[in-house]
Amino acid sequence: MAELFSDDWMNQLKDAWNADPEVKDALAKINFCSTISCGFKSDDNPTGVFVVENGECTRAGNWNGETSDWDMRADEDNWQKWMKKPLGMTSMGMAVATGKLKFAKGDFGSMIKNPSMAGPFIKSFALMSKIG
Incomplete structure (x- = not known):
């Protein structure tokens, strides 16, 4: 199993x-472009990065100082728990409200209220649980 947020895991x-039309195609419809990073709350910098251009992930791997539009952080225990049972809309809201999931960058409130972004975002957590 690849280490969480490692170059291999991110790829x-x-x-x-890119194989999931509910994520890639849905975000392409709104011309979603963003640099998304993720990692652990205890670290100064993110661990992994994910670059999306018009819905398609064009580059992923180790974070190398890229400027992020979104930066998600949690403790490793919570990430591991969510890899086994992905967050849904309600559980994600609770994770953010209780501080288990933090957005160092990005406007979670605006994103989650926008159905064209919220659905694919929630689905991306389900994809994370499928990474071996």
């Missing part, structure tokens, strides 16, 4: 993302 997520 497996890239492949899963």
Whole structure:
């Protein structure tokens, strides 16, 4: 199993993302472009990065100082729990409200209220759980 947010893990997520029309195609319809990073709350910098251009992930891997539009952080225990049982709309809202999931960058409130972004975002957490 690839280490969480490692180069290999992020590239497996890239492949899963690009193969899923509920994520890639839905975000292409709104011309979604963003640099998304993720990692652990205890770290100063993110671990992995994911670059999306018009819905398609064009690059993924280790974070190398890229400027992120979105930066999601949680403790490793919570990430591991969510890899086994992905967050849904309600559980994600609770994770953010209780501080288990933090957005160091990005406007979670605006995103989750926008159905064209919220659905694919929730689905991306389900994709994370499929990474081996």
